[in-house]
Amino acid sequence: MINLTLIFIAAAITHNxxxxxxxxxxxxxxxxxxxxxxxxxxIATTFVMTLAACVTWIIYHFILIRFGLPFLQYASFIIVIxxxxxxxxxxxxxVSPALYRALGIYLPLITTNCAxxxxxxxxxxxxxxxxxxxxxxxxxxxxxxxxxxxxxxIREELECCDIPxxxxxxxxxxxxxxxxALSFMGFGGLISR
Amino acid sequence: MRKTIQMISVLTIIGLVSGTVLVFTYKYANPLILDNQKxxxxxxxFKIFPKADTYEKDIIEDSVIFRAKEGGKLLGxxxxxxxxxxxxxxxxxxxxxxxxxxxxGIEILESQETPGxxxxxxxxxxxxxxxxxxTSPKITYVKNKPPERPNEIRAVTGATVSSSAVVxxxxxxxxxxxxxxxxxx
Amino acid sequence: xxxxxxxxxxxxxxxxxxxxxxxVLGMCPTLxxxxxxxxxxxxxxxxxxxxxxxxxxxxxxRKLVPPQVRIATFTVIIATFVTCADYFLKxxxxxxxxxxxPYVPLxxxxxxxxxxQEAFVSKHSVxxxxxxxxxxxIGFSAVLVLLGSxxxxxxxxxxxxxxxxxxxxxxxxxxxxxxxAFITLGFLVGLFNWLNSKLxxxxxx
Numbered sequence: 397m398i399n400l401t402l403i404f405i406a407a408a409i410t411h412n413x414x415x416x417x418x419x420x421x422x423x424x425x426x427x428x429x430x431x432x433x434x435x436x437x438x439i440a441t442t443f444v445m446t447l448a449a450c451v452t453w454i455i456y457h458f459i460l461i462r463f464g465l466p467f468l469q470y471a472s473f474i475i476v477i478x479x480x481x482x483x484x485x486x487x488x489x490x491v492s493p494a495l496y497r498a499l500g501i502y503l504p505l506i507t508t509n510c511a512x513x514x515x516x517x518x519x520x521x522x523x524x525x526x527x528x529x530x531x532x533x534x535x536x537x538x539x540x541x542x543x544x545x546x547x548x549x550i551r552e553e554l555e556c557c558d559i560p561x562x563x564x565x566x567x568x569x570x571x572x573x574x575x576x577a578l579s580f581m582g583f584g585g586l587i588s589r
Numbered sequence: 590m591r592k593t594i595q596m597i598s599v600l601t602i603i604g605l606v607s608g609t610v611l612v613f614t615y616k617y618a619n620p621l622i623l624d625n626q627k628x629x630x631x632x633x634x635f636k637i638f639p640k641a642d643t644y645e646k647d648i649i650e651d652s653v654i655f656r657a658k659e660g661g662k663l664l665g666x667x668x669x670x671x672x673x674x675x676x677x678x679x680x681x682x683x684x685x686x687x688x689x690x691x692x693x694g695i696e697i698l699e700s701q702e703t704p705g706x707x708x709x710x711x712x713x714x715x716x717x718x719x720x721x722x723x724t725s726p727k728i729t730y731v732k733n734k735p736p737e738r739p740n741e742i743r744a745v746t747g748a749t750v751s752s753s754a755v756v757x758x759x760x761x762x763x764x765x766x767x768x769x770x771x772x773x774x
Numbered sequence: 775x776x777x778x779x780x781x782x783x784x785x786x787x788x789x790x791x792x793x794x795x796x797x798v799l800g801m802c803p804t805l806x807x808x809x810x811x812x813x814x815x816x817x818x819x820x821x822x823x824x825x826x827x828x829x830x831x832x833x834x835x836r837k838l839v840p841p842q843v844r845i846a847t848f849t850v851i852i853a854t855f856v857t858c859a860d861y862f863l864k865x866x867x868x869x870x871x872x873x874x875x876p877y878v879p880l881x882x883x884x885x886x887x888x889x890x891q892e893a894f895v896s897k898h899s900v901x902x903x904x905x906x907x908x909x910x911x912i913g914f915s916a917v918l919v920l921l922g923s924x925x926x927x928x929x930x931x932x933x934x935x936x937x938x939x940x941x942x943x944x945x946x947x948x949x950x951x952x953x954x955a956f957i958t959l960g961f962l963v964g965l966f967n968w969l970n971s972k973l974x975x976x977x978x979x
Binding site for chain 3: 517518581
């Protein structure tokens with residue numbers, strides 16, 4: 397139990413996917429203009445991350461390792477993630493049109509979100525058990541949402557600020573991300589894995 | 590219907606071709622990768638025991654040890670130790686004298702610590718401290734001052750977590766090894 | 775081979791449509807592996823290899839692939855080449871591949887590669903796609919090496935492991951940390967936007 401809590405906190409805060417591993421930077425810069433948007437994207441990503449962690453863990457251990465096919469790892473993982481996103485999209489559209497309207501536009505973007513593939517690769521690399529993998533997925537998703545929402549909050553405030561023209565857009569976002577990364581380092585001593 | 594057949598056949602062919610390409614790549618690369626891993630271990634052992642000319646691999650109670658020898662004489666045991674550091678796994682090779690009381694040295698094989706801070710554990714300055722260190726009582730570390738006792742090392746400034754990780758990984762493995770080897774005698 | 779716009783397609787990747795500065799694509803490898811110039815260079819080369827080979831293959835077969843399964847096909851081809859690159863690095867450049875770690879497989883989801891296939895390769899001839907891929911690859915690698923050099927110089931006092939700054943230089947630890955990557959790239963993007971606006975306004979006059 398302590399181990400699982402540690403994995404969760406590490407993935408969500410101290411080793412935040414966006415701010416220490418640079419995973420999922422594209423949506424972090426692209427979809428962080430409004431807080432509602434950021435929350436929607438974050439929830440959709442967390443959902444897919446958790447599912448992806450479960451499915452790829454099963455595939456890796458019961459198919460790839462069992463039959464000695466480690467070289468198919470990347471190809472199979474990315475296909476699993478892409479199909480998963482499609483299935484989730486269709487499922488949500490069928491079951492809850494309201495949820496689909498809220499999350500739908502973000503779902504296709506998630507396939508090329510490096511955070512998902514990164515999550516599955518880290519999970520395999522660190523030899524997590526199934527339960528640890530799932531907790532890792534949820535934690536990483538929460539961390540991603542947290543970073544996205546904080547960033548959106550700051551950017552909403554920035555709108556009325558006088559930013560030098562060349563830095564507007566990506567430039568200032570990256571610099572703020574740098575400062576956020578520095579402040580998240582403060583959590584570093586919280587746990588030692 | 591024609592569309593469906595076309596879709597399925599294109600995907601199948603792509604899958605088959607990519608699978609074949611990957612099989613050949615794997616066949617070519619895998620022996621080289623295994624060689625690289627073996628070489629890494631070999632280099633680390635000879636770096637810790639510069640006088641050794643051969644080593645033997647042995648497995649004692651699910652831990653791998655290497656007996657480093659010079660012309661048949663046992664110089665000491667080298668062993669792999671692994672554990673979690675600040676950012677990810679730290680994997681190292683350590684050497685210990687046959688009496689199991691004195692460390693010969695350590696080499697860091699893998700680490701993903703913070704560059705510029707925790708990654709300093711891979712620097713000679715940090716690793717050299719372990720040469721001739723006593724293993725009992727347990728190895729400990731001190732901060733911001735030179736070590737005084739024969740079983741102490743000085744932690745890297747600003748990277749206590751990484752330094753203490755190295756120390757605790759070592760302590761745990763040494764304890765395990767002592768138990769295992771003593772049973773053997 | 776027919777390729778009338780080759781010069782133009784090549785140059786646009788270097789500057790006007792540089793994948794990092796002006797399209798802001800492929801951020802994760804850019805930020806993650808540029809603690810040292812050498813790692814940036816290796817990453818750039820691996821990405822360029824995948825970009826060129828998948829562009830070549832996809833431009834050859836683009837007319838045979840039904841549009842509905844386009845993305846799936848492209849992804850499989852890209853993943854295949856990425857796996858090849860990963861194994862090649864592990865087999866021949868073991869130490870570098872250990873440093874790059876999981877960021878080599880992450881080339882699969884590098885938006886630059888899939889983006890180029892969608893935006894350019896699926897509409898152009900083999901020769902044009904090849905030139906476009908080479909240009910984009912070099913443009914991407916150049917930025918990685920630049921960013922890596924700045925961070926290595928300020929964070930360790932070296933470039934490609936050659937000591938540049940003397941003993942008196944106190945390393946800026948922040949440059950080696952994630953925060954340094956974000957801030958340096960932020961300022962670089964700003965600098966290049968500024969240069970670009972200067973250049974275009976000079977051009978108009």
